Amino acid sequence: MLSRLRRMSPRRSYDQYCSAARALDVVGDRWTLLIVRELFAGPRRYTDLHADLPGVSTDVLASRLKDMERDGITTRRRLPPPAAAYVYELTDRGRELLPVLQALGRWGEPELGERRPTDAVRAHWFALPLLRALEGAGLVEVRLGEGHFHLHVGAEDGPVYGDGPAPREPDARLLLDTETGTALARGELTLPDAVRAGRVTVTGDGTPAKALREA
Incomplete structure (x- = not known):
């Protein structure tokens, strides 16, 4: 095949x-x-x-x-x-390609700037920036102004993230507003600093939640 x-479809090189x-x-x-x-x-x-x-x-x-x-x-x-x-x-x-996308996203953080009127946004586009900031392994549910999504931190196979609430009880829940999510995506704010400043609320007893509270 x-x-x-x-x-059937030779590619350019x-x-x-x-x-x-x-x-x-x-x-x-x-x-x-x-x-x-x-x-x-x-x-x-x-x-x-x-x-x-x-x-x-x-x-x-x-x-x-x-x-x-x-x-x-x-x-x-x-x-x-x-x-x-x-x-x-x-x-x-x-x-x-996941580490390639993660490295490209980190490199592109300074390019985000202010959101333009023509810029589309989806809640799950914040998934990969947040994934870079989380340690350990487990299921993390994220709630922010643009919507819900969940992350499979440390997953070696299967989905890395998904739309909507977590499919089961998550190991951690993160609650943040869109402004904080944008600051994290731009690299202007680290996730541990956002937690310490009260801009991200962390609940749960799993490894990712404990790591954030202890950071």
């Missing part, structure tokens, strides 16, 4: 014998890494991806997903009845 996809150039051959196209960001929430339907990637056209999204499947970053499977829908999910190779 993979070889057939490669024959920088034609440089350099691992960074080769990596950009695969993930350097516009939208690719943002699709990866969304898929760290677990399997997603095409319509869900399109809804959470405001600005991407249907043609571009379909093209990127085909390219990512061809390159072994994602896979597509059909859910059993009654859902009977196709979902996209990351392969093990795709999951290896």
Whole structure:
């Protein structure tokens, strides 16, 4: 299947014998890494991806997903009845991009600045910045002005985060306002400092909650 996809849709290349150039051959196209960001929430339907990637056209999204499947970053499977829908999910190779996205996000913190009127926002876009700040392992529920999401801290497989409340009793709950979440995403405030200043309320008895209270 993979070889057939490669024959059907050859990719462009920088034609440089350099691992960074080769990596950009695969993930350097516009939208690719943002699709990866969304898929760290677990399997997603095409319509869900399109809804959470405001600005991407249907043609571009379909093209990127085909390219990512061809390159072994994602896979597509059909859910059993009654859902009977196709979902996209990351392969093990795709999951290896998490530290890449985290490093890119940290590098980009100074670029955020003030939110522009045209800027879309989703609550779960705060997930990866918060994940960088949490220690240990466990399920963390986050509530902020933009909505709810939960984090699987230290997860080695499966989703890294998800929309909505935690699917079970979390090891920690974080309550913060959007202003604090934005300051954390910009790198202007660390999570331990926000907790000490009373800008983030921490409840729970799991490892992530204890680490934050003791920091």
